[in-house]
Amino acid sequence: MAKMRLQGVSFAYGTQPALKEVSLDLHPGVFYGIVGPNGAGKSTLLKVLNRFLIPQKGSVFLNERDLGTYSLKELAREIGVIPQRSQYFPSTVEEVVLLGRAPYSYRFQRPSGRDMEIAKRAMEAAGVLSFASHLVNELSGGERQRVTLARVLAQDTEVLLLDEPTAHLDLEHRIRTARLVQKKAREGVSCAAVLHDLNLVSNYCDYIYVLSRGELVAEGNPEEVFTPDLIQKVYNVSVPTLKHPQTGRPLIIL
Amino acid sequence: MKGPLRFVGVLLLLAAAALGAAAVGSVTIPPGRIPAIICSALPGLKNLVKSAWPQVERVIILQVRLPRILLALFVGGGLSVSGVLFQGTLRNPLADPYLIGVSAGASLGAALGLLFLIPRGLAGFGFLPFFALGGALAAAFAVSRLGRRRGRLEPTALILAGVAISAVLTALVSLLMVLRIQNLQDVYLWLMGSLSGRGWAHFTLAAPYILAGLGAALYLAQDLNVYLLGEEAAHSLGIDVHKLQRNVLVVGSLLAAACVAVTGVIGFVGLMVPHALRFVVGAEHKRLILNSFWVGALFLLLADTLARTVFSPLELPVGIITAFVGGPFFIYLMKRGSGFYG
Numbered sequence: 001m002a003k004m005r006l007q008g009v010s011f012a013y014g015t016q017p018a019l020k021e022v023s024l025d026l027h028p029g030v031f032y033g034i035v036g037p038n039g040a041g042k043s044t045l046l047k048v049l050n051r052f053l054i055p056q057k058g059s060v061f062l063n064e065r066d067l068g069t070y071s072l073k074e075l076a077r078e079i080g081v082i083p084q085r086s087q088y089f090p091s092t093v094e095e096v097v098l099l100g101r102a103p104y105s106y107r108f109q110r111p112s113g114r115d116m117e118i119a120k121r122a123m124e125a126a127g128v129l130s131f132a133s134h135l136v137n138e139l140s141g142g143e144r145q146r147v148t149l150a151r152v153l154a155q156d157t158e159v160l161l162l163d164e165p166t167a168h169l170d171l172e173h174r175i176r177t178a179r180l181v182q183k184k185a186r187e188g189v190s191c192a193a194v195l196h197d198l199n200l201v202s203n204y205c206d207y208i209y210v211l212s213r214g215e216l217v218a219e220g221n222p223e224e225v226f227t228p229d230l231i232q233k234v235y236n237v238s239v240p241t242l243k244h245p246q247t248g249r250p251l252i253i254l
Numbered sequence: 255m256k257g258p259l260r261f262v263g264v265l266l267l268l269a270a271a272a273l274g275a276a277a278v279g280s281v282t283i284p285p286g287r288i289p290a291i292i293c294s295a296l297p298g299l300k301n302l303v304k305s306a307w308p309q310v311e312r313v314i315i316l317q318v319r320l321p322r323i324l325l326a327l328f329v330g331g332g333l334s335v336s337g338v339l340f341q342g343t344l345r346n347p348l349a350d351p352y353l354i355g356v357s358a359g360a361s362l363g364a365a366l367g368l369l370f371l372i373p374r375g376l377a378g379f380g381f382l383p384f385f386a387l388g389g390a391l392a393a394a395f396a397v398s399r400l401g402r403r404r405g406r407l408e409p410t411a412l413i414l415a416g417v418a419i420s421a422v423l424t425a426l427v428s429l430l431m432v433l434r435i436q437n438l439q440d441v442y443l444w445l446m447g448s449l450s451g452r453g454w455a456h457f458t459l460a461a462p463y464i465l466a467g468l469g470a471a472l473y474l475a476q477d478l479n480v481y482l483l484g485e486e487a488a489h490s491l492g493i494d495v496h497k498l499q500r501n502v503l504v505v506g507s508l509l510a511a512a513c514v515a516v517t518g519v520i521g522f523v524g525l526m527v528p529h530a531l532r533f534v535v536g537a538e539h540k541r542l543i544l545n546s547f548w549v550g551a552l553f554l555l556l557a558d559t560l561a562r563t564v565f566s567p568l569e570l571p572v573g574i575i576t577a578f579v580g581g582p583f584f585i586y587l588m589k590r591g592s593g594f595y596g
Contacts, residue, residue, distance in 0.1 A: 013404065052489050076492030083486035087345060089537040091482070102480050103492040107473065135536070151483075155491070 001064060003028050003159060003190040004049060009058030011044055018044040019055070020214040026159065031185035032192040033205030037235055040211040042194040043084055046161045049192070050081050062159075076103035080157040082165050084194075086148050093139075093147050094132045097123055100154030119154045125180060126150035127173070141168035149177060153184075160184060162193040166200065178204040202226055202249045210234055226250040264548050268327065271552055275326075275559040276319045280567055283311050291315045321454045323555060326572075328457070329449070329513045330523055330554025331547035332464035335471050336513070337524025338546050339506035342478045342539060343499050344401075346409035350525035351510035354416035355393045357521070358423040360507075360514035363389020365427045383463060386515035390507040393419055398503055406485060407499065447520035447573030449558045456516040463512035468547060470505040474498070475539035482537060520573045522580025523550055530583075 002025035011019040018041045026032060026049075034042050047053040048060060051067050060067040062078060070078070080100075100122065101115040111119070123129040126149040131139070136147055145168050152160065162181065166174040174197070182204050185191045195201050201208060202222040210218040210225060212234045218225050231252065232238050242251045277285040287307050293299040295316050305312075333351065340349040340356075351357045367385030397419050401412025477498050481488045485495050513520070527550040528542060535541045557575040564570065 047486070050486075050490055052486055071492075072489070072494055073492040076490060079490065081487065081490035083484060083490070085484065086487060087482060087484040089482050090532055091479075091537045095479075095536075095538060096483070099480050099483060099491065102476070105476075107476055148487075 002026060002061075003063065005061040005064070006045075006049070007059045007061070009048060009055045009060065011041075011048055011053060011055045011057075017214050019048065021058070022211075022214075022216050023058075024209055024216060024219070026190040026192055028158070028190050029185055029188045030190060030206045031182050031204060032190075033201035033208045034192055034194045034211065035196075035198060035201055035208060036211035036217075039213075041214040042211055043163050044214075045211065046081070046163050046192070046194060049159075049161055050079055051075060052081075073103055076155070076157075078157055079159040079161060080152040080155040082148050082152050082160075082162045084163040086144070088137045088139075088144055090135050090137050092133050093123065093128055093136055093150075094119065096136050096147055097128075097132075097150045097154050100151040100156075103155065118156060119150075122150045122153035125153055127176065142170060142173055145169060146173060146177075149180070153180075158189055160189055160191045160193075162191070164194055164196065166195065166197065174200065198226065198231075198252050202251065203244065203247060222249050226252060268548060268552060268555075271555055272323050272327070275323050275555055276315055278559065278563050279314070279319065281311070281314055283315065287311065288315060292320065317453065321457045322449050322452055322558070325452050325457045325460065325516065326449055326555040326558045327551035328461050328464045329517050329520070330527075330557075331551040332460070332467060332509045332513045333520065333524040333554070334527040334546040334550025335468055335543055336506045336509035338528040338539070338543050339471055339474070339478075339502045339509070340524070341528055343481065343502040343506075344407060344409055344412055345482075346413060348413050348525070349409075349416075350522075351390075351506065351514075352519065352521040352524060353413065353420075355397050355419040355423065356390045356507050356510045357514055357519045358420040358427075359393025359396075360386040360390035360511040361519050362423045362427050362430075363387070363392075363511070364515050365430055369430050383459060383512055383515040387508060387511040389423075390511035390514070391504065393423060394503045394507045398499070446571035447518040447576075448561075448569075448571040449517055450562070450569050450571070452516060460512045460516040463508060467505055467509035467512065468543070470501075471509070471543050472540060474502060474505065475543055478502070478539040479537075518571075518573070520554070520576055522576045522584070523554055526580050526583050527553060 004026040006022055006024050009019055009022045010017065022045065034045060036042055044053065048055050051060070062070065097119045098111050098115060101111060101119065104115070105111065120129065123132055126146045128143065128146050128150050131143070136144055139147065145165065149165060160181065166177050169177060178200055181191050181193060185206070205222065207221060208219060208225045209216060210230070217234060218230055226241060228239065228241055240253050242253060244251050273285050273288055276288050277283050290303045291307060291312050292315065293303045294305055294312070337350040340351060340354060344354070364382055364386040367382050397412060397415045398407065400415035400419070401407055403411060477493050480491050480493050481495070481498055483491070489495050510524070528546045531542060531545050531549060535545050554572070557579070558572045561570040561572040561575050
């Protein structure tokens with residue numbers, strides 16, 4: 001059974017279409033890569049999956065139940081999101097990560113011991129525990145991004161939607177983040193990440209959806225999708241590909 | 255310091271400031287006498303103190319200075335919390351009731367009330383906050399409508415809309431004043447923002463709204479903390495973003511309106527106090543709201559005490575003092591570049 005399902009979804013900002021008749025599934029335990037050129041509709045797709053945007057046409061299902069029938073709080077316990085842009089403000093890393101527990105708490109309730117424990121584990125996994133008491137607005141771009149990752153891990157959801165979670169990260173943390181998401185997928189979480197680094201996608205994602213101008217133009221595992229032909233067609237550049245010496249996955253030479 | 259201990263400390267500080275403020279003025283009253291005078295007016299305590307003071311001092315304390323001090327405390331607190339709310343939802347350090355046009359809306363509402371209804375005996379004084387609130391809400395909604403791009407609040411657009419709406423509303427207030435010339439003096443003094451001549455009637459009018467607004471602000475605090483992460487993140491954590499924005503605009507407008515209705519437009523308190531406190535206590539909203547309330551209260555009390563003593567017997571509108579402190583503070587904020595919401 002698919003964890004999430006998009007059926008014939010179209011979305012337009014005003015008169016400008018962003019998604020056209022997109023149908024796709026997200027299964028438990030799979031790390032999906034969502035790729036495509038700028039303006040292809042990747043971020044819009046994640047926002048529709050999270051009900052931040054309501055499509056004009058088509059349906060979205062979570063656990064085979066229409067997404068619109070969930071309360072926002074129920075949704076927040078099912079789907080965790082790293083948006084493309086986050087805001088930072090003078091709160092400590094720990095306070096921000098604890099906000100990930102908000103869907104489980106009631107008003108005026110202090111975080112429980114269990115919340116603290118989950119937040120601590122999330123901070124450890126995202127590598128931010130060592131500066132838990134620092135103010136987030138004083139951290140570097142990459143550190144902030146890992147705080148956001150810790151926050152979404154603390155939310156403890158069965159679906160993770162990540163919009164460019166590695167954009168400001170150095171090599172080490174880019175790979176660490178990809179491995180972390182891969183590990184969540186192995187634990188049964190449905191993970192979908194918008195990524196621009198095609199080699200990262202090729203090496204870590206199990207299944208790839210390729211969007212172009214709002215349409216789903218290709219899907220499949222890395223070997224099926226990352227061919228010179230498809231890259232030429234979608235990105236309008238000609239690049240050679242190689243095989244990764246260890247994993248055998250396609251490598252794109254820039 | 256532990257919570258309750260800190261609370262007592264804050265109360266003592268406010269009480270000391272109030273005592274000092276009650277002592278100074280055109281007639282200086284020995285501070286030691288003031289608690290006894292206040293006790294003499296309280297039902298359970300009046301037999302405990304011997305009246306050993308001139309009657310005129312009792313009148314000055316109980317009828318003039320005490321209500322004015324309490325009003326300064328509540329209005330200062332109310333304006334500051336209103337500023338916290340607007341800055342929190344609009345994610346803009348410039349947002350305060352004054353700059354986004356809510357104060358101008360409240361003054362137009364209140365001016366309409368003052369100019370047309372009261373001379374005709376159609377409305378008692380008690381209706382004034384409703385007029386102010388109506389004006390404040392209308393302005394808040396107009397500004398939040400105009401400040402949207404693609405359905406999302408856009409901080410820059412919002413401030414520009416606030417400035418434009420403020421200009422139109424202020425012009426309307428001026429027009430009303432010119433058309434109804436006989437009340438010009440009253441309205442003009444009131445618009446300058448002053449606590450001069452305010453008594454128990456004003457205090458009892460505004461205080462319930464301000465306390466209700468404080469309670470509502472604390473109720474929204476946790477959602478506002480999540481909202482700080484950005485609209486999309488807040489949505490993904492179960493917050494109905496539009497509902498929250500609407501609730502915050504209503505509560506912030508209520509607070510600003512209650513204050514404007516009794517004291518006129520006092521600028522910069524709602525801007526400065528929350529801003530300065532974010533440096534000290536951080537962005538967590540429950541802490542920020544509670545601390546802004548007492549610091550704003552203390553600030554306005556000090557400003558008002560200065561306003562009525564510095565050129566005594568001439569009284570300055572307190573808005574002049576807050577603007578003198580606020581203007582430079584504003585320039586300082588501009589220059590250091592506020593990285594809070596970036």
